[in-house]
Amino acid sequence: MTDFNNENENSSKENLENIQLEKYDMDKKEDKTGDTDEYEEFCYICRRPESKVGKLIKIPNNIKICAECMQKTFDTMNHTDINFDDMVNLSNLSNMPNISMINLSDLQNMIPRNKKIKKKKSKEEKKVTAFDIKSIPAPHKIKAQLDEYVVGQDYAKRVMSVAVYNHYKRVAVETMDDIEIEKSNMLMIGPTGCGKTYLVKTLAKLLDVPLAITDATSLTEAGYIGDDIESVVSKLLAAADNDVEKAEHGIIFIDEIDKIAKKKNTNQRDVSGESVQQGMLKLLEGSEIEVPVGANSKNAMVPLTTVNTKNILFICGGAFPDLDEIIKERLNKQSSMGFKADLKDKYDNDRNLLHKVTVEDIKNFGMIPEFLGRLPIVFSLDGLTEEMYVKILKEPKNAILKQYRKLLELDEVQLIFEDEALHAIARKAMEKKTGARALRAIIEDFMLDIMYEIPKDDNIGRVTITKDYIEKTGGPMITMRGCLELEENNSNIIQQQGLAIQ
Numbered sequence: 001m002t003d004f005n006n007e008n009e010n011s012s013k014e015n016l017e018n019i020q021l022e023k024y025d026m027d028k029k030e031d032k033t034g035d036t037d038e039y040e041e042f043c044y045i046c047r048r049p050e051s052k053v054g055k056l057i058k059i060p061n062n063i064k065i066c067a068e069c070m071q072k073t074f075d076t077m078n079h080t081d082i083n084f085d086d087m088v089n090l091s092n093l094s095n096m097p098n099i100s101m102i103n104l105s106d107l108q109n110m111i112p113r114n115k116k117i118k119k120k121k122s123k124e125e126k127k128v129t130a131f132d133i134k135s136i137p138a139p140h141k142i143k144a145q146l147d148e149y150v151v152g153q154d155y156a157k158r159v160m161s162v163a164v165y166n167h168y169k170r171v172a173v174e175t176m177d178d179i180e181i182e183k184s185n186m187l188m189i190g191p192t193g194c195g196k197t198y199l200v201k202t203l204a205k206l207l208d209v210p211l212a213i214t215d216a217t218s219l220t221e222a223g224y225i226g227d228d229i230e231s232v233v234s235k236l237l238a239a240a241d242n243d244v245e246k247a248e249h250g251i252i253f254i255d256e257i258d259k260i261a262k263k264k265n266t267n268q269r270d271v272s273g274e275s276v277q278q279g280m281l282k283l284l285e286g287s288e289i290e291v292p293v294g295a296n297s298k299n300a301m302v303p304l305t306t307v308n309t310k311n312i313l314f315i316c317g318g319a320f321p322d323l324d325e326i327i328k329e330r331l332n333k334q335s336s337m338g339f340k341a342d343l344k345d346k347y348d349n350d351r352n353l354l355h356k357v358t359v360e361d362i363k364n365f366g367m368i369p370e371f372l373g374r375l376p377i378v379f380s381l382d383g384l385t386e387e388m389y390v391k392i393l394k395e396p397k398n399a400i401l402k403q404y405r406k407l408l409e410l411d412e413v414q415l416i417f418e419d420e421a422l423h424a425i426a427r428k429a430m431e432k433k434t435g436a437r438a439l440r441a442i443i444e445d446f447m448l449d450i451m452y453e454i455p456k457d458d459n460i461g462r463v464t465i466t467k468d469y470i471e472k473t474g475g476p477m478i479t480m481r482g483c484l485e486l487e488e489n490n491s492n493i494i495q496q497q498g499l500a501i502q
Helices: 002-030 067-078 084-088 090-095 104-110 139-147 154-173 196-207 231-239 274-279 281-285 323-332 359-365 369-373 386-394 400-409 419-432 437-456 481-501
Strands: 057-059 063-065 186-189 211-215 251-255 288-292 304-308 313-318 377-380 414-417 460-465 477-480
Touching: 063 067, 139 154, 139 196, 154 186, 154 196, 154 377, 196 211, 196 251, 196 313, 211 231, 231 251, 231 288, 231 304, 274 281, 274 369, 281 369, 323 359, 359 369, 386 400, 386 419, 386 437, 400 414, 400 437, 414 419, 419 437, 437 460, 460 481, 477 481
Parallel strands: 186 313, 186 377, 211 251, 251 313, 414 460
Antiparallel strands: 057 063, 288 304, 460 477
């Protein structure tokens, strides 16, 4: 019996070597176009890429199997009690144990969808990087572009511009006189609706790099219900169209980072708090991890690829509620009794109290020191004031008022907002305490009737939004097209008379 097994093992190895030798000829015949050279192939069984397992063996029906899986298949066949010589005679199948007829058409829908991943470039090709030092915009240019879209937050924009500039210089050069430059990951702290996510979106758009935005609330320790920590890199890979090299130069923004703070006074395992922070340490610092392609979780039907997070810029953001209380407690310890002592309520109405935050305050909030050590750049965003709300309404390139004006211009109707009306909208938004997001909800509320009624009458030429209409004590001013023509004629006459006098 042992001689029979040895003969089968030797024959299986010889068959495997013959198949590998014949594979190169099959590659030349089947790969008539050069498109497949750009993408990697995957093993049909273990779903590992060709870059990891070596050359794949092609069998009929365009199925590719790695040498390891093929060898395991032969070994399994050799160590079974089934006599494969009997399988040649189909009449003996009924006598074979545990064999039943299989409808192959039922298996077509079970075949995993092919995922295309571009091959990693060789070391010689990697020397020519996509990022050139001269092509990276200077910090003042990055801030100037951010100013066109984001109102206020000058300090935050300056910090982000310098950090991003230094990061992509590091990516372009990698080494500078044998001095390794560390990553400049960032931690943004600011109240809800102050523009944290919008800043990162605008930054990625200006730099033309892939961006992945995820919430830390959905992350859990590996093995528990929820998304694994590596899923944030999977989203970045999907945003880069499964191009690994492009993804390795992208930006990952993890929002709601304050939700993974250590849970206090709990006896249960903290699988969504401190454990997530510890699991993210290797991502933030830079390491090679295997991530699924086209899915958030690893399973046998999804191919895996390796992504190096060394050059990925991580930006974490959170509102950190009750952090201001920790800051107040620290600052009030400096107060004393007697004359010229600080009052206990001195910082109660300080809108920008978060600017006084320290790493020690964030540590007391529940973030572990190892996690904060990998986020060297910590900065806070300003709380929104009434004037900032008004600027958000009308100054950015894609301001809300400009959007509605464009919509009514398509109906040949002018839309005008009085200054008092804008301040009334800003005060309403401040009462909601949800940041700039409240502006859209307020404007949608009072613009509903206007957008519904205007298309009914073609004689309407202008709509003026007043303060009374915002406060629901009056209505908007409607001007007909004939009145607009009279106003234009009168203004032209006045201008001509003024020129004649001069």
